Amino acid sequence: MTITSQQHAAPSLRQPFTDELRERLRQRFDAQLNTGDSALNNHARGESPFPPAPPQAVLMAHHLDDVVDAMRICHEHRLPVIAHGAGSSLEGQLLALEGGLSIDLTGLNAIVSINAEDLTATVQAGVTREQLNDALKPHGLFFPIDPGAHATLGGMTATRASGTNAVRYGSMRENVLSLTAVTADARVVHTGTRARKSAAGYDLTRLFVGSEGTLGLITEVTLRLYPLPEAISAAVVTFPDSRGAVDTVIQAMQMGVPLARCEYLCTRSIEAINLVHGMGLRVQPTLFLEFHGTPASLQEQVELMQTLCSDNGGEGFEWAERPEDRTRLWKARHNAYYACRATRVGSEVIATDTCVPISQLASSLQGAADILKDASFPTMLFGHVGDGNFHALLVVDPTNPAEMAEAEHLNAAIVDLAIDMGGTCTGEHGIGLHKMDFLRREAGEEGIDLMQRIKQAFDPLNLLNPGKIFSLPDAASA
Template identity: 60%
Template sequence: MTRPAPHPPLPEPLVAALRERLGQRFSQGESVRLQHGRDESVHAPEPPDAVAFAESPDEVAAIVRLCREHRVPVIPYGAGSSVEGHLLAVRGGVSIDLSGMNRVLAIHAEDLDATVQAGVTRKQLNEALKGTGLFFPIDPGADASLGGMAATRASGTNAVRYGTMRENVMAMTVVLADGRIIRTGGRAKKSSAGYDLTRLFVGSEGTLGIVTELTVRLYPVPEAMSAAVCTFPDVDAAVNTVIQTIQMGVPVARIELLDALTLTAINRFSKTTLPERPTLFFEFHGSATAVAEQAEFVQQIAGEHGGEHFQWATRPEERTRLWQARHDAYFACLQLKPGGRAFPTDVCVPISRLAECIAATNADLAQVSIPIMLFGHVGDGNFHLVVLVDPANEKEMAEAEWINERVVERALAMEGTCTGEHGIGLGKKKFMLREHGDGAVDVMRALKRALDPDDLLNPGKILP
């Protein structure tokens, strides 16, 4: 991968001003910078020139104003769990670490919403909700910050029932490129008042503004929950079970597909003994009667497609063990190639084209030599390939690029998208024109110029 041109060091007046304002919460230490210049992607680390640890929206605004005065880029940083190079400082600048902004500001149980600072993680919010009978369902796997999840329009295993961050962020506090602080949206369940600025910032990846606070929807904890695992003779059979389940209107909460190699990785990593065959993980939410009816219906559908070895998990500890194994899949796959990195893909297609898309993708996988695992949130047509590579090996990187191109082109031809939940970052910029066309990308560029004319907010991301 090509390296960006060297960038000038931070101006001394800016360093002095930030040190004066933040004290020990401003760092130019090499280890701190490196931590904030790498994520889970295959992209080479690009550390910022400094890191500023913010504790309030006003402080974020002050940092942004100082950086703008000196024409220095700023890159928001949450938990560092992104996989498309979102937080890499490709033009240097100051990383604004929001992890210290981690207060749950308000829980409105009667209105089913909560307001939090951007550094609050999903697990932290759900811990704070204990005793209220409510929970926040968006679960991307990693314990990501809610600000980062909003910025990347994250979703995860529960999206088939509860939607993505797009549907679940009601309001935001955002710092703009000139240091202004604005509030978008509100706590009302609906509004027809003007442009929907909240949706504009959800998925903007820190390129239009820095999210510092957000109000999110909450949901009642289901009366009953059950999970199940079912194996299939091949991936096609599993996918056809998913398609029929969705088309029959079964309100399943989660459906996850894992191929045989992913199960091998999980068993080694999590010390489980799951059959190493194409597998679906299910979860059902609702009343005890409804959950039982859903589960029985899905088991019948699966049986028609050769599904067998149904294992049920109704106790909380059993469900937690099962879904922890699923969440460990990414890191489990990495262990199959020690020292390797994951070159991720995450396309999403209309559910009616899912079987066709995965079948053609599996035919491509048979043509490469590197280990590749397939799994994903297939209930909404979203699946991932975890392509294990040595970034220094040109042949492996070329094979990974080829597979990525093939699966993205196929998804776009099926009226899908190049990314269902990871976002664009650095890794998928080249697909933006193919997916949206010149006209739509020009509108995006116009929005960027209007809100960030100096291109200082997370520059180099999203737009080709």
């Protein structure tokens, strides 16, 4: 996969990374600034299939003042800035297309406050979801958004992440109450409050959520919390074909069954998980299910789901009651991406994450399977079907131009199908570099124009993560 000139931002008036600029950054940050090859390469790509594009320097930020001072210097010198967290983004969000400074926010890792009575917590951007949930356990609370990766909450906010629990608890969009961000001209902006709702002015919080580092560097977020479920139960059930599995999900959602997790995995995905994780699962289209609630409510949910599964040809309902069994099950599901990739040595994965209205799920999934059936490389289908979101994984040889071109053609066909069904090109991974053309198809020219004008209002010099989400006209950097 190559980066085309059309995917770059417009030519800019930015100054080069001069010795004078390097010295100014060094004087302010000393050992926090790193220009060595190892640091640059570690901040060059994330998990995307694109070739690395390293920055010219990496700053390990420890405090809000570090971010503010770095942004002020970069603004004066017109140096691009890319925010960096755990490095798990999938769509090229971390590529330093025009060089510049990568500000690593993982050092901002303090849990500022836990307000158990209000069911909120405020954390710095570098706190991971695992770190937060460990701190919440003594309070009987948890934060449910679980994209699978060992992600930071700042990065999850910036990409509007979701994951396996989104069917019940929503995505980061619903669960970020307020945030702090540093703008391109080094102003510190506080959006929202800890209140559950507000009608005060424009919703700036939602504007930053999902902006992928193009409007500001998110340094702190306040999140909704939830009580730990009194009882949890998980199950695996297999079906003779994908239609039975998907029809079960659609019927469950339409009947209001409060599933906490509902994951579909195709036969080839199960084969990969068995091979890599030694799971011993039946090699058939499969649903992974999880239920949260009281013992009584769980019994009702489980009985209804068993009936629905049976009516649609499901069999082999196997329970994972013990915490260690559930952990093993969901670890295998979260690592399905890597398991599929491991089936072909030296491969890269191009992944779709289309999302459609639940009524279109069966047609979308079957349509994707039909599109991929004659692919010249391995493909798998799995995902969070409870909210209409699933992934097609195209396991390709990155050194084979014909395979890469074929993969992009198939990817585009799956996205076009989803958009034609009233869906979206990305349910959770974001746009980054990879889905820019798809966003234009989905949002239309007027929608893209409005986004461009918002970007120009926030960042007229186009310093923040340039070349991502959409290109800007030449005037953007004038």
